[in-house]
Amino acid sequence: MTAIKRILWIAYSAVGIGCATTLEPYIVPTSPAGYATIEDQPYRFGANKYVVVTTIERKRVDDKSRGVPETSSIAVNASEDKTGELIVVAAGPRKLEIEVCKFAPGFWDFFSYFGGWYCKSTVLRLEASPGSHYRVDGTLNKKEDYAEFWIENTESDEKVAGPIRILGVK
């Protein structure tokens, strides 16, 4: 029975990945007239929460979509270890799909293949100002069945988009 479930889960994942790959990849703009940088919180080993930008303007964000091109003149106001993970966007109105995931296992999660990870995503609209640096963040409350998303300007710590609360994470 367990093996069948595992096969089904792999099949579902394959279908999901297959669907996701139909989106074109997001390409880092090399010489935008104005640009902004976005920092998210990708999964780190041992972390119980991560918040990632999954698509920008309906373009899939992957490893190649991240980092500041060496040839560009973009000055980054972020620590060096995060430079490779930054997402560069042209200034102006941008739509970002953000996913927040949290490890919150319940009793029954020990029997599921999700392993206690709960995720929710939404799209936020960011009015990206030239030269600004933004951080996407979110929270997921399994008990009260909601997730919240927001984007803040790292210089002012001001929320520039959201918080948006989405109900239903189970």
Place this chain on the structure above:
Amino acid sequence: MGRPESGFDRASEGAGTGAAVGTVGGAVIGAAACGPFWGLCAPAFAMYGAIAGTVAGSMYGFTGLSETDSSYVNEVMSRLDQERDFQKELSSQLDTRIPQEMKATPDSADVQVIVQLNRIEFIQRSEEHIQTQAVATLTFGSARRQASTMYGQEFRATSPARDIDELLADDGIGFADAIDDCVAQLSSEMGAALTQLRSAPENPGGER
């Protein structure tokens, strides 16, 4: 033509009382606007903006869209909901399509009519193409009869399927255009139906 579904019971009740006391019909429904002809009442959707950042599920629906596409469309519709009132727009467009001689104040109307935009659905027709469909209902009945049997007729309008990136461009103006198309179709068909009904105002819905 049969009785309206149970979902319209409250609206029907509103229309019945509206015949005698005008906008009281609207008060029964909630935030409703009663028009000047045939006691036209347009119930507003109280669920608009009920959940921050999402569109009330009972008004908008998605068929076949991926989670990502649904999220992008949802974002557009959340904003459109703040800026536009498609229910009112349908009502006012219908108003322009009714001949002047057919219009009456709610208390002098022969027929009470409620126009209701029920649902706007976004349907994925192919990998990248989305069609917009709007469903609305006209509920009507004789205002001169004590036994206020109400009748309902459903109208359905669709826009041509368009590329989702085109629809999402410029802050989703394509979706607004698609819904405008549907609302225009609906008002046109509803106007034609009401004009036909005029030939037998004492016998709405073919009541015997």
